[in-house]
Amino acid sequence: MSIDAKTVQHVATLARLQVSAEEVASYGEQLSRILTLMESLNRLPTDAVSPMSHAVNMELPEREDTVCNSNQRESLLACAADTEQGHFRVPKIIE
Amino acid sequence: MDMSHLSLEDAADHLRKKTFSAVELTRFFLERIARENPRLNAYITVDEAGALAAAQEADLRLARGDATPLTGLPLAVKDLFCTQGLRTTCASRMLQRFCPPYESTVTRRLKEAGAVLLGKTNMDEFAMGSSNETSFFGPVHNPWDLTRTPGGSSGGSATAVAAGLCLAAIGTDTGGSIRQPAALTGITGLKPTYGRVSRYGMIAFASSLDQAGPMTRSVADAALLLQAMAGHDPLDATSIDTPVPAYRERLRPIPQGLQIGIPGEYFAEGLTDPVRRAVEKAMGVFQELGARCIPLSLPCTDYAIPTYYVIAPAEASSNLARYDGVRFGHRCDDPKDLREMYARSRSEGFGAEVKRRIMLGTYVLSSGYYDAYYRKAQKVRRLIADDFHAAFSQVDLLLTPTTPETAFQLGEKNSDPVQMYLSDIFTINVNLAGLPAISLPCGFDEQTLPIGMQLIAPPLREESLLATAHAFQQATDWHLRRPS
Numbered sequence: 001m002s003i004d005a006k007t008v009q010h011v012a013t014l015a016r017l018q019v020s021a022e023e024v025a026s027y028g029e030q031l032s033r034i035l036t037l038m039e040s041l042n043r044l045p046t047d048a049v050s051p052m053s054h055a056v057n058m059e060l061p062e063r064e065d066t067v068c069n070s071n072q073r074e075s076l077l078a079c080a081a082d083t084e085q086g087h088f089r090v091p092k093i094i095e
Numbered sequence: 096m097d098m099s100h101l102s103l104e105d106a107a108d109h110l111r112k113k114t115f116s117a118v119e120l121t122r123f124f125l126e127r128i129a130r131e132n133p134r135l136n137a138y139i140t141v142d143e144a145g146a147l148a149a150a151q152e153a154d155l156r157l158a159r160g161d162a163t164p165l166t167g168l169p170l171a172v173k174d175l176f177c178t179q180g181l182r183t184t185c186a187s188r189m190l191q192r193f194c195p196p197y198e199s200t201v202t203r204r205l206k207e208a209g210a211v212l213l214g215k216t217n218m219d220e221f222a223m224g225s226s227n228e229t230s231f232f233g234p235v236h237n238p239w240d241l242t243r244t245p246g247g248s249s250g251g252s253a254t255a256v257a258a259g260l261c262l263a264a265i266g267t268d269t270g271g272s273i274r275q276p277a278a279l280t281g282i283t284g285l286k287p288t289y290g291r292v293s294r295y296g297m298i299a300f301a302s303s304l305d306q307a308g309p310m311t312r313s314v315a316d317a318a319l320l321l322q323a324m325a326g327h328d329p330l331d332a333t334s335i336d337t338p339v340p341a342y343r344e345r346l347r348p349i350p351q352g353l354q355i356g357i358p359g360e361y362f363a364e365g366l367t368d369p370v371r372r373a374v375e376k377a378m379g380v381f382q383e384l385g386a387r388c389i390p391l392s393l394p395c396t397d398y399a400i401p402t403y404y405v406i407a408p409a410e411a412s413s414n415l416a417r418y419d420g421v422r423f424g425h426r427c428d429d430p431k432d433l434r435e436m437y438a439r440s441r442s443e444g445f446g447a448e449v450k451r452r453i454m455l456g457t458y459v460l461s462s463g464y465y466d467a468y469y470r471k472a473q474k475v476r477r478l479i480a481d482d483f484h485a486a487f488s489q490v491d492l493l494l495t496p497t498t499p500e501t502a503f504q505l506g507e508k509n510s511d512p513v514q515m516y517l518s519d520i521f522t523i524n525v526n527l528a529g530l531p532a533i534s535l536p537c538g539f540d541e542q543t544l545p546i547g548m549q550l551i552a553p554p555l556r557e558e559s560l561l562a563t564a565h566a567f568q569q570a571t572d573w574h575l576r577r578p579s
Contacts, residue, residue: 008454015412015457016419016434017450018442027454033513034455038401041471044478051473052480054303054333055289055529056554061332075196081426088421091432 002032098123099259100577103168103316106262110157110167117153117167121146121211124169128213128260136235137254139174140182141214149211156209165323166209171261173252174215175222176202176307177296185298186230187220189424189444199296200328201265201307208323213261217251220446221415222272222300224248225518226508229448234505237280238578239544243502246276246518252310253280257578263311263320267297269304270403271497271522274534277310278497278547281536283564283574284310285317288554289529290335292321293328301410302333304403304526313574314535314565318342321557340558346565351385353563355550356490360396361521367500373538373546374496377567381494384566389490393482398475399524400516405459405472406527411449412456418444451512480528487553492563495521497534497547521549531557533564536573545576 008028012019019027073086082089098106098120110117125143132138146169153167172178175185177195184190202212219229227235227250235250237243238258245254249266253276256264266273268286277284285308292307299305309320322343327336357378362371378388420426420440427443430436445453459468486493498521508515525532530551537548552560568574 003458007458011454011458011461014461015453016416016437016441017445017453018438019450027451030451030512031455031458034404034516035458035468037513037516038405038459038468038472041398041401041405041475044395044398044475046471046474046478049474049477051470052477053473055480055527056333056335058290058333058335061329061336063329072196076422079193079196079423081420090421091430091436093433 003028003035099127100312101262102313103165103262103319106168107164107166111162117150117157117211118147120167121150121169121213124213124261131258131260134236134241135238135254135258135260136233137216137251137258137260138171138214139184139186139217139232139251142181142212145181146211146213149206153209153211163209164319165205167211168209168262169211169213170205171213171216171252171255171264172202173218173249173264173266175218175267175298176265177298178202178212178215181215183215183298184231185221186218186232187444187446187449188231189418191231191425193423197296200293200330201297201324204323205265216249216255216264219248219250219448221298221411221449222248222267222269223411223448223452225271225275225515226503226505227251228505228509229446231446237502239281240502240542242504243544244279244505246279246502248272249310250276253277253282253284256280256282256310256312263309263316265307265320266310267305267307268526269300270407270526271519273308273310274497274522274532274547274549275519277534279502279545281545281573281576282310282312283314283317283533283535284308285321285533285557286525286531287321287325287557288335288531290333291531291555291557292324293331293334295328295330299414301407302414303410304407314533314561314568315343315346317533318346318561335555337555342558342561345558346562349384349386349563349566353386353492354490355381355386355388356391356486356493357388358391358393358396358486358493358495360393361495365499365520366496369540370496370498370500370546374494374548377537377548378494380567380570384570388494391486391489393486393524395475395479395482396524399479399527400520402472402475402479402527403523404455404516405468406476408452408456409460409469410456412453412460415449415453448512476527479524483528483530491559493551495549495551497521497549501540501542501544501546525551530554531560533560535564535567538573539576
């Protein structure tokens, strides 16, 4: 499997990453090598196998829908790079 | 008195007998860290004030006579457990200044059991790596040979334990990140059954694989720490709700006729001779102790690496989508719009290996490739788990090498991600199947580098794993050797 520059750029856009021209080349080559390794999986027939999404078979637990967190607005906002009047601030979205 | 390599029980005993106080013990380690950490780089953050305050508290409890098993014992914690008010970086520029507003369940339980947290240990960035070289804070050095890696991703915890910069440490294991560094530094490392220990407050890498566990100088110490860490937690929906056995009390001699399976695939091409010889000698020790070693096969073993490197990056790319520069973590300067803020903040905040895995995960989950890669890998994951289930219908435990080779040179595998990924070849399968496994020292190569072997058990059989590993340590002294 070989990944071309256009695909690398597309994946970077999906992943919200900015990649330089050099990175496009190196990621393309490295991802191609890794995907080639992954293709060995195709040697195993798996049509009759059900996918395993989790290590433990368990039902998702349920709980009463009650309020249990106290107001943590200040401590949560304190983690952010930019806040104003109790909100997270980001660059202007609507012109 | 050299307190650097005391067992947890001996240290607790000294504290009760007042040979030294918890404050003296903590000061001893803080001074040792100040002296040794510059050349080892095991700690990212040392919490001197917090540790001394906890030690004073411990001394009060000791004086009152109501000490718990870990009261006053100085431990180190991998820097991906959220510690309220204490910087938690995940060894990333992204979280360089992140101070969590809440406490992880693991660190909360350790603190409640009386432990003194000395600081946060170095690791591969977001736990992605096998050599500790992807850390934003620089690589950790192996105390057995400073030019070599201690392994990863819990390399800081491993080095801190091996070099006596704490009594014991906590790591996390997604594909071998407790066991591989334990093997490369000559210590004991336990990855519990998936769900045995709460993941609440552990910064997520691959949620269906991540699990926390103890990294210690003996199995007895590991049993004590697991006791404090394990148990159901309503804050983690994947936490298993079954009682926690008394691990330390049940470190009994192994039952006569215990059946230990030896999977041939782990002794094939790629395994170096010194590791093979050491593990074969260990088989002899187990046989002398009354166990039977039975050859068997785990046919899907070779598919574990490709399966893991689809599933883990897929989960990582989803988990790491939360780092958008808005609520916490790094934000770039002067973005011109929101999209640029996301892309630049992420590109500046993440290192090369993290970005590589995000790209890989995004690719295998993207439209048109999901079935070919992600669904396929999930199916092979079941086949790998089925292999283990079939094996455990024949035997009680499995014995394998932990790693194909001893500690490699820093820089040796940096340029080729595939070579680096292959260093986890014997540990990854266990995470995919969600099983408990322990790595413990079983010898040295001709360069005096430690060799580790791995015991694997069926789900929730930590008890049997610990008892068997403890019996081995009662019969051998590999775990008592120290780097000079």
